Amino acid sequence: xxxxxxxxxxxxxxxxxxxxxxRGGTASRPPWTDAEEQNGSRPLPHYGAMQKALKLRSYxxxxxxxxxxxxxxxxxxxxxxxxxxxxxxxPHASRQALLxxxxxxxxxxxxxxxxxxxxxxxxxxxxPTPWPLLNAIRARAHELVLHTG
Numbered sequence: 107x108x109x110x111x112x113x114x115x116x117x118x119x120x121x122x123x124x125x126x127x128x129r130g131g132t133a134s135r136p137p138w139t140d141a142e143e144q145n146g147s148r149p150l151p152h153y154g155a156m157q158k159a160l161k162l163r164s165y166x167x168x169x170x171x172x173x174x175x176x177x178x179x180x181x182x183x184x185x186x187x188x189x190x191x192x193x194x195x196x197p198h199a200s201r202q203a204l205l206x207x208x209x210x211x212x213x214x215x216x217x218x219x220x221x222x223x224x225x226x227x228x229x230x231x232x233x234p235t236p237w238p239l240l241n242a243i244r245a246r247a248h249e250l251v252l253h254t255g
């Protein structure tokens with residue numbers, strides 16, 4: 107490959123990055139307007155609805171701008187006592203009980219933290235069917251840690 111062409115392309119890319127940094131946009135997207143910022147400055151924005159209103163903006167651009175404006179939901183870090191409660195209750199407590207115990211976190215965040223800590227819930231037990239062969243297949247699949255649907 108021609109080294110002059112590589113150097114020229116690198117130089118051009120660096121110039122574009124500098125222009126975009128000064129402008130506040132990208133090569134294909136203009137900078138945010140005041141009207142767009144007003145649309146995105148509502149507390150706890152609903153990103154899907156905002157994406158419909160702001161057709162030129164991607165989902166991740168809207169989330170990024172919401173974080174810059176300070177209206178995106180901030181997660182508070184897990185405390186040591188919360189982690190201890192999670193370790194104690196996660197394997198056997200119901201989903202509803204866990205959501206009530208950790209009001210600051212949604213179910214996805216609770217599951218993510220539990221997975222990070224190496225915590226698991228017991229596998230779902232299937233309801234027996236009137237067909238013995240199907241019950242035997244499901245029981246064997248459960249023993250082999252296979253998924254049956």
